[in-house]
Amino acid sequence: xxxxxxxxxxxxxxxxxxxxxxxxxxxxxxxxxxxxxxxxxxxxxxxxxxxxxxxxxxxxxxxxxxxxxxxxxxxxxxxxxxxxxx
Amino acid sequence: xxxxxxxxxxxxxxxxxxxxxxxxxxxxxxxxxxxxxxxxxxxxxxxxxxxxxxxxxxxxxxxxxxxxxxxxxxxxxxxxxxxxxxxxxxxxxxxxxxxxxxxxxxxxxxxxxxxxxxxxxxxxxxxxxxxxxxxxxxxxxxxxxxxxxxxxxxxxxxxxxxxxxxxxxxxxxxxxxxxxxxxxxxxxxxxxxxxxxxxxxxxxxxxxxxxxxxxxxxxxxxxxxxxxxxxxxxxxxxxxxxxxxxxxxxxxxxxxxxxxxxxxxxxxxxxxxxxxxxxxxxxxxxxxxxxxxxxxxxxxxxxxxxxxxxxxxxxxxxxxxxxxxxxxxxxxxxxxxxxxxxxxxxxxxxxxxxxxxxxxxxxxxxxxxxxxxxxxxxxxxxxxxxxxxxx
Numbered sequence: 001x002x003x004x005x006x007x008x009x010x011x012x013x014x015x016x017x018x019x020x021x022x023x024x025x026x027x028x029x030x031x032x033x034x035x036x037x038x039x040x041x042x043x044x045x046x047x048x049x050x051x052x053x054x055x056x057x058x059x060x061x062x063x064x065x066x067x068x069x070x071x072x073x074x075x076x077x078x079x080x081x082x083x084x085x086x
Numbered sequence: 087x088x089x090x091x092x093x094x095x096x097x098x099x100x101x102x103x104x105x106x107x108x109x110x111x112x113x114x115x116x117x118x119x120x121x122x123x124x125x126x127x128x129x130x131x132x133x134x135x136x137x138x139x140x141x142x143x144x145x146x147x148x149x150x151x152x153x154x155x156x157x158x159x160x161x162x163x164x165x166x167x168x169x170x171x172x173x174x175x176x177x178x179x180x181x182x183x184x185x186x187x188x189x190x191x192x193x194x195x196x197x198x199x200x201x202x203x204x205x206x207x208x209x210x211x212x213x214x215x216x217x218x219x220x221x222x223x224x225x226x227x228x229x230x231x232x233x234x235x236x237x238x239x240x241x242x243x244x245x246x247x248x249x250x251x252x253x254x255x256x257x258x259x260x261x262x263x264x265x266x267x268x269x270x271x272x273x274x275x276x277x278x279x280x281x282x283x284x285x286x287x288x289x290x291x292x293x294x295x296x297x298x299x300x301x302x303x304x305x306x307x308x309x310x311x312x313x314x315x316x317x318x319x320x321x322x323x324x325x326x327x328x329x330x331x332x333x334x335x336x337x338x339x340x341x342x343x344x345x346x347x348x349x350x351x352x353x354x355x356x357x358x359x360x361x362x363x364x365x366x367x368x369x370x371x372x373x374x375x376x377x378x379x380x381x382x383x384x385x386x387x388x389x390x391x392x393x394x395x396x397x398x399x400x401x402x403x404x405x406x407x408x409x410x411x412x413x414x415x416x417x418x419x420x421x422x423x424x425x426x427x428x429x430x431x432x433x434x435x436x437x438x439x440x441x442x443x444x445x446x447x448x449x450x451x452x453x454x455x456x457x458x459x460x461x462x463x464x465x466x467x468x469x470x471x472x473x474x475x476x477x
Contacts, residue, residue, distance in 0.1 A: 008173045012204050019166045023175060027250065029162045062105075 001086040002064040003078070016040060018083075025082040032074075035060070037076045043084070049075065093119065093126055094316075094385040099367050100139035101132060101320065105202060105367075108365040110143040118145065120153050124160070129388040130315040133157065134164035135206045165205035167251045168198060171212050174252055178214075181227045183288050187220030190280060190290040192257065193304065197321050200328040207321070211253035213243075215276070226437065239435035260300060262433040265307055272345060295334050298325060299341045305354070306347045310382075310399060312391025319384050323358035331462035357381060386465065393463055397470040411474045419471060425449050 006024040012028045016037035018030040032040055038059065042052045050073055056067045078084050103110045120140070126256075139145060145177040146154040155354045175195060182189045191214050198207035216224060221419040225235060228246040233254070242259040246252075261274045273279075279296050283289035292300060305322065308314035327360060342348040357377050361368065365457070373381065376390075387395055397419075403414040422430070431439040431448070438448045456464045 008169055010169050010204060017165060017169065017204075019169050021170060027167050 001075075001084050002042065002046045003040065003046065004083055004085050007083050009037075010039065019081070020081075024082065026083065030077075030080070030081070035070060035082060036074050039071055040078070043078070091158060092385075093122055093124035095368060096203055097123060097126055097130075097132070097136060098316070098361055099365065100136050100143075101316075102207065102362050102365040103142065104135045104139040105320075105324070106361060106365045107202065110139055110145075110365075112143070113291060114367070115140065115143040117266070120149055120157070124157060128160070131208045131210065131317050131389040132320070133395040134208050135201075135320075137161040138206065140205065147226035158404065161205065164208045168205055168209055171195070171209055175212050175214070175254075178227065178231070178254070179289065181231075182216065182220070182224070183286060185220065185223050185227065187217050187223060187287045188215050188290060189216040190292070192260075193301065196291075197301070197325065200324050207324075208317075211255050213255045213257060215257045215260060221258060223257055228256075240436060261303070261307065264429065266310070266346065266430065268304075269303065269345060276343060290359075294332060294339075295338050296331050298329070298333060298338055299345070302326060302342060302347060302351045302354075303345055306350050306389055307327075309350065309387075311396055312393070312399070313383065313385045313387030314391055315389045316384050317389055319354060319358045320362060321382075322354055323362040326355055326359065329361075393466045394470045397467055398474070401471070415472065416471055417431070423467075424453065428450075 005018075006021045007018055007026075008011075008021060014034055014070065016032040016034075018032065018040060019028075020026040035056075038056065039052055043056055049068075051086065052071050053064065053067050056062075056071065057064060075084065096114065099114055100110055103114075115253040123136065124133065137160060140157065146157065150334075172195070175191065179191075191212070193213045194207065195212055198204075198209060201207040221239075224243065225238065228235065231248070232251065233246040233248040235244060236247050237243065242262040243255050243257045246254045246256065259270070260276060261269045263270050274386060277290070277315075279292065282291035283291055285455060289296075290344040299388045301321065305314055308318065324343070338351075339348055342351050357373070357380050360372055360377065361381065383395075386392070399421055401411050401415055403417050405411055426435075426447075428439055428442040428445065431442075431445070435448055438445055
């Protein structure tokens with residue numbers, strides 16, 4: 001899976017903002033904290049849920065269960081706005 | 087004319103707070119009419135920066151939820167639009183690189199980078215100067231990308247638009263003919279003034295000094311025709327705030343004198359510093375009478391100026407003696423508006439410039455169009471001219 005090409009991000013003050021270009025249906029704005037932004041950034045190239053969890057485990061001091069849950073939540077949100085190519 | 091205790095003044099304080107990263111004091115946001123403030127901020131394309139100050143002051147905690155949403159939507163739309171325009175500009179410039187057409191982004195896309203936070207400086211469109219020899223290819227680029235050409239081959243800029251927010255003004259020259267005497271000549275060989283972008287073959291930029299001169303000239307163009315709003319004054323402040331220490335003032339002053347706008351720049355720069363240089367509320371004694379009038383002019387103009395100011399400025403241009411506008415001046419004004427001459431058509435109606443014998447066709451077309459499409463604007467214009475006659 002990966003982030004659809006029509007979605008672009010901007011980082012400022014520890015916050016990531018994501019919007020969709022005109023070719024996409026989504027016309028809102030997604031604000032992500034550092035953890036969510038890490039997941040979004042991982043999706044800028046082809047990856048899997050397991051690979052994202054693995055990358056997060058290297059960076060964050062949290063249990064795999066918690067990380068898997070967090071990744072699933074963010075992926076669910078991205079799916080709901082049509083931001084994922086799967 | 088005074089600015090004291092007006093909504094304009096309160097908005098200016100909020101803008102300054104957002105700019106300097108200070109939280110507005112409670113009394114500065116208490117009892118604020120957020121609906122009226124929204125209209126004012128919108129008229130000046132300043133909703134995003136004002137919203138940021140209001141959020142910092144927790145001003146929305148007791149606000150009508152609909153009104154709060156309106157403010158937040160405006161801020162988010164500004165952020166989204168800036169992101170989309172940036173991304174799209176990047177793609178368009180890539181295509182221009184491929185096509186070998188030199189280019190230079192102008193105005194807002196450069197200025198916005200100087201503001202402390204992304205989205206603070208709203209953009210309505212994207213302006214790019216480019217090689218006139220590549221005009222046809224540029225049109226192909228935009229049409230291929232799904233744009234509609236709104237203005238093509240008229241004057242010094244082509245306008246391309248595409249939903250939801252894309253609006254590009256592609257300039258073949260920085261200023262059209264007939265704007266201010268000497269400006270077209272000053273910028274006729276503009277490429278000589280440009281510096282190549284690092285890592286790009288066809289991308290260019292102004293030096294900081296030449297960018298400052300251009301921004302000032304552009305501001306004055308609007309200021310002297312229909313007026314220009316507080317965002318222009320704010321841009322001027324931010325430019326001086328962020329670049330002032332490194333600018334070669336001697337060079338800038340000499341060039342501004344050549345363009346006849348050195349006095350305008352000095353007055354506006356001083357005013358901008360007094361108004362936006364601190365987050366404190368302006369005191370009665372902070373501004374001179376002349377500065378208060380200048381500020382009132384900026385405040386009363388809105389981002390794109392007003393028909394009233396345009397009419398007043400044109401009447402004053404036709405009769406520069408400072409006396410009350412005479413009937414003769416008004417008649418001259420009306421004649422120029424109804425029966426534009428060949429020179430006036432150079433940019434706006436190049437076909438009629440080439441075939442002046444057909445000018446009567448244009449006059450009839452303009453009369454019909456004015457009565458049918460621009461009825462309201464025409465009404466304002468006629469009322470303004472009439473009011474002048476009553477003075």
